[in-house]
Amino acid sequence: MSELVIDRIYKSFGADQVLHDVSFAAHDGEFISILGPSGSGKSTLFKVIGGITRQDAGEIYINGERITGKSGYISYMPQSAALMPWRTVLDNVLLGQEIAGKRDPAKAVKMLERAGLIGYEKRFPHQLSGGMKQRVSFIRSLLSPQTLICLDEPFSALDEFTRFDMQKWLLSIWQEYSKTILFVTHNIEEALFLSDRLIILSAKPAEIKRDWQIPFERPRTEQLLYTNEFLQWKKMVYEEIKQG
Incomplete structure (x- = not known):
C-alpha cells in the first residue's frame, strides 16, 4: 500500500522560486503523470519527495507517516538508466x-x-x-x-518505436505489480497513454494548474492513439501547457 500526500510545498534556490504551494495526493496503485513547461520544477519536486532536496515549507506523508526531508521511502528512476x-x-x-x-x-x-x-x-x-x-x-x-516509484523522463533518450514498446511494457508490468507511480514527462501523448491522472504544472514558480482524471479504459492499445477523444485530449493538454 502506498498513499502519498504532498501538502503545500514551497521551494526556492536563492531568489529563484521554483515550487509554490504544491499540494496533491497519490492513491495506492495510481499512475500519475506530471507535465509542465521546461524548467517548471518537475525534477525538483521529485528530489523533494525523495528527501534529496529539502523544501522551504510544507510536508510530505506516506501512509500517514511524515517523511519530510527523509530518504529511503521512494524508488527513484532518473532519465538515464x-x-x-x-x-x-x-x-x-x-x-x-x-x-x-x-x-x-x-x-x-x-x-x-x-x-x-x-x-x-x-x-x-x-x-x-x-x-x-x-x-x-x-x-x-x-x-x-518501496511501494512508490518516481520515474523522471525514463524514455526521453529512446527512439520513437523503442519508446512506445517500453510504454506498453511498463503498463503491463505496472498492472501486474500495482505500485504507485509518479511519472515526469514532456511528451503529452505518452502521459495520456500511460496515466490514470494528469497533473499540469504552471511555469515557474510551479503551481498545480490542472489535475485531470484520464477517462480511457484499460488495458490500453495502440488504437487509442488514433481516436478522436485521444486527439482532443492531446490538444487540450497542449493548450494548457502552452499558456504557461
Missing part, C-alpha cells in the same frame, strides 16, 4: 534489495524473463541496448521494497 557498469544485469536489479537487506535472486530472474532479458543476467550494462538498460533500471525499481 544509472546502472553500475561494474555490476552484471542481475546484480544491478538486486541492488535495491541488497540495500534493504533482502536479496531474492529467484524473483529477479523471473522478472528479467518477463522483460525479455533472460540470458542477459551475466551481461554488463555496456553490452545492452538503450531499451534494455531502461528495463533493467525499472525492474530494479520494482524489486526495491
